[in-house]
Amino acid sequence: MDTSRQFLANLLAEAGVQVDGGAPWDLRVKDDRLFREVLLKKNLGLGEGYMLGWWDCERVDELICRVLKSGTADRVRGCWRLIVRLVPTLLVNLQSLSRARIVARRHYDLGNDLFQAFLDSYLQYSCAYFKGMACEPDPLQLTADQVSRDLETAQQSKMRLICEKLELKPGETLLDIGCGWGGLARFAAENYGCTVTGVNISRRQIDFAREFCKGLPVEISEADYRLLHGSYDKIVSVGMFEHVGYKNYRTFMETAARCLAPDGLFLLHTIGSNATSPDIDPWISKYIFPNGVLPSIAQISRAAEKWFTVEDLHNFGPDYDRTLLCWLRKFRDAWPDLQQRYGQRFGRMWEYYLQSCAGCFRARDIQLWQIVFTKIGRDQPCCRLT
Structure with missing residues (x-):
C-alpha cells in the first residue's frame, strides 16, 4: 500500500x-x-x-x-508552501483600505440569487439563535418547509436578541457597520422604531439593501468603517469583524468609540478562535473569504481596552452548527436552479464550505460571540446614587 x-x-x-x-x-x-x-x-x-x-x-x-x-x-x-503563505499576514496589512473590497467582489457580490436561495427572508448571513426552540432532529433529515420555518424563527430570534441587548428605543439612532443585505436594519426600524444608518462596501448588497429597506427610516451608505464619523445612540456589527484583520482591530474599536454616544451601547457579533494566531485558514481564504481571519477573545479585549468596558459576553457557537446545516439543506434544494449558472465545481465547493464549518463549530474548534460594550465611565442607571 x-x-x-x-x-x-x-x-x-x-x-x-x-x-x-x-x-x-x-x-x-x-x-x-x-x-x-x-x-x-x-x-x-x-x-x-x-x-x-x-x-x-x-x-x-x-x-x-x-x-x-x-x-x-x-x-x-x-509543508513549506503553507508556511510561506503566512509571511504576508505578518508583514502586510491584508485588510487595508485599498484591499478591503477584495472579499466583497469575490464573495458577497457572487449573486443575490445564490444567497436568497439558502438564507431566510431577512437574508441573515450569520448565526441564528435557536434557544427556546424544540431540539429538532438533524436539519438534513427534516422537510424543506420545516427547515425554512425553523431558520426563519431562529434568525428573527437572533435579531430580536441583538435589539434587546442594545436596549433599542423609538427615535434612537443605530449604526450598523457591515449591514449586509439590510435585514437587521429593516428589522430594527420596523420593530423598534429607530433610525438606522447601514454601511457596507459590497455594491450588490448595497443595491439590494436600499430597495429592501425602502420606505423605512434606513439609510444605506457605501463606506469603509475606517472613514465613519458622526454620533449614534447604538452601534452594531454582525459578521463583519472576521474581515477586519488583527492589524486593524484597534482601528475598528477606535472608530466605534468615536461614533458612539457617551451613554450608548455597542454590540459586536463575530466568529472567534480559541487561540490567538495570525494564521488564515488556507482553504477558506483561497476559495471563500479572501484574507479572512478569526479573532481571539484576547485580541478583542486588547483592541477594546482603551475605549470600552465589556458588559456582556455571550457564546452560542453550537447554534452555528445547526444554522449551517439549515443553509446546506436549503442550498441542496435550490441547487437544480442554480447549477447552470454556477457549475458543478462551485456546488462542491459550497457544500464543502458549509459542511466543514458546521464540523468546526460542532467540535468547538471555533466559537460565536456576542459582546456588548459601553464607553469607559458610562453611568449605569441601576448604580446611580441620586
Missing part, C-alpha cells in the same frame, strides 16, 4: 474515520492523489480534493468534527 495512504488511513482511524468505510462520516477515495495532497497541504489539500471529486463522504460535517476533536489533524505537518 502507498505509504501516504497508509499514514493518513492510520491517522483517520484514530479519529474513528475509515478510508473507504461504510459509516456516513467515512472518507470514500476516488483518486489516490488525494493522500499526497493532504499530507502536503493539510486542509487546503483536503478541500481542493473534494472540489475535484477525488473523494466523497455522506457527512463531511461529522468527518471534520471527528478529526478536530481527536487532534489527529495537528499531527500532519504543514
